[in-house]
Amino acid sequence: MPASAADHHSPTVPRRTPSRRRVGRPPSAVLDQGVITVAALDLISRKGYEGLTMAALARFLDVAPSALYNHVNSKMDVLLLLEDHLTARVDVSAFADRPWDEAVYAWAASYRDVFAQHTPLIPVIAVLPVTNAPQTLAMYEAVASGFRHAGFPDEKIIPSIVALESFIFGSAYDVTAPADIFDPGSMAPATPNFTSAVHSLKNEEHSRPADIAFTLGLDALIAGLSKLRRFS
Amino acid sequence: MPASAADHHSPTVPRRTPSRRRVGRPPSAVLDQGVITVAALDLISRKGYEGLTMAALARFLDVAPSALYNHVNSKMDVLLLLEDHLTARVDVSAFADRPWDEAVYAWAASYRDVFAQHTPLIPVIAVLPVTNAPQTLAMYEAVASGFRHAGFPDEKIIPSIVALESFIFGSAYDVTAPADIFDPGSMAPATPNFTSAVHSLKNEEHSRPADIAFTLGLDALIAGLSKLRRFS
DNA sequence: GGCACTAAATGAATGCCATTCATTTAGAGT
DNA sequence: ACTCTAAATGAATGGCATTCATTTAGTGCC
Structure with a gap:
């Protein structure tokens, strides 16, 4: 190919970092x-x-x-792709070989941990249809199967999962909350019961506050939902 | 004051709707x-x-x-003002004159209903310090007081409230979810347990699906948390 | 093996959005 | 009366998602 009249750059010198690719469809696709x-x-x-x-x-x-x-089609589409990708990280393996209550605990903890790092996706997940989100559907299938084998009647399975999910999403936000979120500041004198309850937490060891609340709530939910089973 | 040389408009003719106020501080403040x-x-x-x-x-x-x-200072400030304003609508009155479990139920239902209409505030609430949010603090004080009088030890009060709140926020999202959110679409054959559970909901009467899950979870939480009390 | 069609890139333009700043005016305090 | 500060305007800024015309390259069809 002879050099065209417009070819006034040396062909061995690449462009500066911005826009290294020339206009038009590239030989092989860059994106998917x-x-x-x-x-x-x-x-x-x-x-x-x-x-x-x-x-x-x-x-x-x-x-x-x-x-x-x-x-x-939009940035929202990117968030949906992220959501489905991350859902694959949620560990549902315990439903295969552990008792129902243990499996729920492990699944819920894993689910919370994954989305605690990605709270901006929660509004997206909570409201968006699951159609065409294959990883998400796979997770629901594994969980639903675990519930069914544990003796849950069909019509209680989805409501139970939804209740757990609601708690999980709320708890995921909680993980990211600052430590002093409950500091009453100058209003302390007006809120004695609340202030006293907050202060009593000061010397809780080991766990983050979010973990204490998560364990407390999850145990309560598991115990309560377990009563819906046909056999225990 | 005599008309200035620049005053070439009739004084009785008001400006068209955009910018009816002249530059500079108005005689009395328009905003707060x-x-x-x-x-x-x-x-x-x-x-x-x-x-x-x-x-x-x-x-x-x-x-x-x-x-x-x-x-x-920012749009975030506006959202914080909204949050505190709306929290005042949450009904905590039952803590004054009803048994603890009934009061929790009423408070949680009211809390969920208020913020189901305002889910964009949830990420803000969940993460932001309560300092200088007087209505929010007032709500926490009423709830903490109810828990204390019901026999909760101080160090269990905040975790219990946090667990309930997590569930409430998650459930608020749920209210706004579309009805077909769980439609598996073309993936139905690959997800038999999930699909069957979804179909079994089709003929549930009365309640919205979100309400069934909310009641289920809230009852479980209340029963579980109640065991933390010194007396029942 | 040519030809139309479609896929996948660029680059320029659009309109909206939160926020900032210089400027103007009015009231409040000394 | 004078100064300081509060509260408005209006113009500008920079970032954002998104769209469109254009260019180029591969794909399927006759």
Whole structure:
């Protein structure tokens, strides 16, 4: 191919980092939903959800922002991809070989831990249909199967899971709360019962406050739900 | 005061709706945190949280957007004002004259109902210190007092409330979820246990699915937490 | 083996959004 | 009366998600 009249750069000198790729479809695809998902995850782990912008994601992938829209319809789509990807990390294995109450405990703890790192996804998960979220469906199938084998009647399974999930999502927020969230400040004199209860926590050892509340609530829920089983 | 040379408009003709107020401090203050709060609430009830922008809020109050910043430091401040305002709507009255378990039930149901209409505030509440949120502190004081009188040891009060709150916030999201949220779609054959559990809900009468799960979980929590009391 | 179609990139533009700043005016305190 | 500060305007800023025209490359069809 002879050099065109417009070819006034030496061909061996690459462009400076911004826009190294020339216009038009590249020989092999740079993007797909998979690479977008892991890039988003990587970006979040470095900069947090504040740093997850379409522009930053594009920069991270060395691509123009508009290129992302060939693979997702919106930023919400990216969040959905993340949600499904992360749900695969939730450990449901205990439903296969442990008693129901132990399995629920392990699943719930794992579920909370995964999404405590990703609370901005919670509003998305809680409201969005599960259709076309294969990993999420796989988790529900494993959990539903565990409940059924533990003797839950069909019509109690979904409500029980929903109740547990509600508690799990709320508890995930809790993990990220600052330690002094309950400091009554100058209002302390007006709130003696509350203030006294807060102060009594000061010398709790080992566990974070969020863990104490999580264990307390989860134990109560498991005990209560267990009564719905046909046999125990 | 004689008409200045620049006064070339008839004084009786008011300006068209945009910018009816002239530059400079008005004779009496137009804004304060109270009017901003109720305006925000009004705006939300008309347009939802998507419609709550600083510009829209300013337009609603017939004020320049920058004027808001004389009274709040950021949009987050507006959300905090909303949160405290709404917390005052949560009904804690049952703690004064009903048995503990009934009071918890009434409080939790009321709390969930208030914030089911305002789920965008949940991430804010769950993470933000309670200092200088007087209504919120008042609610906690009423609840803590109810727990103490019911025989809870001091160090169990806050964890119990936190566990309940986690469940309540999660359940508030649940209220807003679409009815078909659990439709497995084309994945149904791969998820038989889950799909069967979902179908068994089809002919549940009376209650919304969210209410069934809420009642189920709340009853379990109340029963479980009740065991922490010194006497019952 | 050419040809139309479609997929996947760029880069420029759009409109919205929260926030800031210089400026103006009015009241409050000394 | 004078100064200080509070509370408004209006113009500007920078970041954001998203859209569109354009360019190029592979794919399926006759």
